[in-house]
Amino acid sequence: MSHSHVASDKVDSSHIEDSKQQMASPAKDGDVEEVGTISQTRETIQQVGLVESLRKYKYASIICMLAAVGSLSDGYQVQMSGSIVALAGFKETFGDLQPDGSYVIDPQYLALWGSLKNVAAMVGGGIGSYPADKFGRRWMILLVQIIMVGGCILEQCAYHWTHWLGARLLDGLSIGLAQCCINVYISETAPTQSRGSLMSLMQLFYTIGSFLSSVSLNIVSQDVPENWRHAVLSQFALCGVAIIAWAFLPESARWHCVHGREAECKRILQKLNGKVEGYDVETEYKHMLVEVEHANATTSIRSGGTYADVFRGVNRRRLIVSFLPWHWQVAIGVPIVGTYSSYFFDMAGLSNPFHGTVATNCVQIAMLLAAVPLIERLGRRKLLLSFAPVCIGSLLIMGGVLKAGGPAVGPVLIAFACIWNIGFSLSAGPMGYIYVAETATTRLRAKTTGIAIMGIQAMATVYVYIAPIMLNSPALGMSNTVFFWVGTGTLVYILVFFLVPETKGRTFADLDELFDRKIPAWKFAETKTRRQEEGY
Structure with missing residues (x-):
């Protein structure tokens, strides 16, 4: 068996020797010989269901939930910045007076606000992996909220479209940085058997933030137009909640392990899981150390891993897998049904477009709560392939209704936008966060996540830029714009199926083995690893 099978008790000791220069506390030969026993003990503890896993590892699960709270402010800011453009007071501040006395915001401004925010998120994703690797995941989570507060202050002071653009840049930068650290932190802290469900909390809290934004905008829409800035004030409270939650977060134990800080790693492991029956810190640390040694020893990773290594060999495939599910979010219609939902409903003729946004957010929250147990029960791939077609079908019907026109357009749009959210919340919504953080190898996780987010945000920049322009284009209009997302969503579905x-239920060591063996995507679930074949 090749050295890629990290559960084997025959790991080449030269791999350990090669890494001594990189690790402050390298594994000894005796440690490597115990890998089988280590894996057996650890897997015996972890082979439980979701509810039992959450109960058994309750402290680690609570820490993951506190980390996910940081997504509240992300969801609020993204939804607010995309939907506030439908408020009368906002239009008066940033729009142009029309002959009929109304105010209209230049579609080019809308496109720049949305697309350049994504450019900033791309930059955040690109640069965020370095400080996350260098200084730790925990401090990056705090930095995200500080930058978000800066964006809120700028929004409160904005009186020109360029001021609002500056706020969007800070907003985008914080989102890109958050995506580089929060989901990585959760993936490295969560127990294997509940990792996917705990990572889906990011999407859940993100959606709760979006819902709070919709409620706030709905309240403000019934106030005097000049008070539109009140919708921004709630953001400060959410950032405050996230900072309070941050105070309870320890640094990632895996981050300490990668940097050779054995004492700190063991201290955090003891704090997280020390009260779990049958749990042994020494055993867990040795297992974690072998994962790191495997990453160092893999032929495609040298000198501890560089950005170039992400594009080499099997790591290139892992990068693509990290990218596709999250990219599917924007390819399947988020720019029109999510980001610009109120603007979309406003153009469709709804008297109060914020009612539609509140309704769709309520549905999304309910379905994300349902998704949490289903992710571990049915699996990620099965949910992706089963429920994403619901989104595509909903868009197809919405486009047809818009083309036909009539008095029923508004209610039908809201109904199928809700159905779209059902499919989204059970497929691409939570899976984007999960795949981007758990697919990469240990040594390259932050770098792979950062590069994947750069690609995701680059594509999102294009989608978000063209969405308002297409919606306002006489040659395309609303119906053909919706059909465009039917096409992109279908194309990515095909790619997801094959890739x-x-x-x-796979440990990071299991995933290393399956990727190294080049198992096809559709055979991953049924393929046994060396650990399973040997009966532990």
């Missing part, structure tokens, strides 16, 4: 594997 994205099932990762449910």
